Amino acid sequence: MEQKFCQSCGMPLTYKNKGMNADGSRNKxxxxxxxxxxxxxxDFSMNQMIEFCAQFTDQMNKEAGWNLTPEQAKEQMRKFFPHLKRWKQKDERSLVEKATALLAQCEEVTLASINADGFPRPVPMAKGHTTGCNEVWMATGTDSMKVADFTINPKAGLCYSSHGDSVALRGIVKIVSDDKVRKEMWQDWYINHFPGGPSDPNYVLLHFVGTEATIWINREFAHKQL
Structure with a gap:
């Protein structure tokens, strides 16, 4: 019998490991x-799927009797995956639309401010609400170094990535302390940092809007004005 492979990740397909359709039947x-x-x-691009699968190179080697390095495994997948059903179908979304989907996947972004000495200070931050590929809200303390930096200089960089795809943005940060906006942007898990809730005096929002982007998605690269 001919060996079948998952038309998304290339895994050998058996009856037991087949995916499920909406009606409960097994997908072929x-x-x-x-x-x-x-x-x-x-919601992966082909490149993300390759990077994700490469994490399991040791397991693939063991099951198939191979001795590939992760880079060798990736190179084989780059040749094999374009022939799989999922990746044969052209993704008609624009690069900006793909970047928007990438941001939606990410739970964390890296935000860079400029400190008093003129050096960039990048820090990882939990993502709050987002719009498109270039607008991100984040919560922080009023006494944080980020607030001190952005009070002096609102210029900022922000980047996000997932399994090999990435977006780097340049833009401006506004510090938002308006009570109505703080309440609208409040997320339940913020209570771990701001026990006073949306009215906690130490709770403030950073609103980043990017105007320029460097995008690398599915091995496609572009600089864009937004």
């Missing part, structure tokens, strides 16, 4: 890790 093309309840489990 995709594995259970890529496809569930009639839809893909992850």
């Amino acid at each position: 093309d995709y594995c259970m890790y890529c496809y569930k309840d009639g839809k893909f489990t992850q």
Whole structure:
């Protein structure tokens, strides 16, 4: 019998590991890790899928009797994956639309301010609400170094990435302390940092809007004005 492979990740496909359609039947093309309840489990680009699968190179070597390095495994997947059903279908979204989807995947971004000595100070931050690919809200303390930096200089950099795809933005940060906006942007987990809730005096918002972007998605590169 001809060996079948998941048409998303390339895993050898068996009856037991087939994905599930919306009606509960087994899907004939995709594995259970890529496809569930009639839809893909992850909104990956082909490049992201390759980077994700490369994490399991040791397991692949063991099961197939190979001796590949992660880079060699990636190179093989770059040749094989374009022939799989999922990646044969052209993604008609614009690069900005793909960047918007990438930002939606990410839980964390890196925000860079300029400190008093003129040096960039990048810090990882939990992502709050977002709009498009270039507008991000974040919560921080009024006494934080970030607030001190942005009070003097609002210029900022922000980047986000997932499994090999990335976006780097240049823009401006506004410090927002308006009570109405603080309440609108409040997320339940903020209570761990601001026990006073949306009215906590130490709770303030950083509103980043990017005007320029460097985008690398699915091995496609571009500089864009937004």
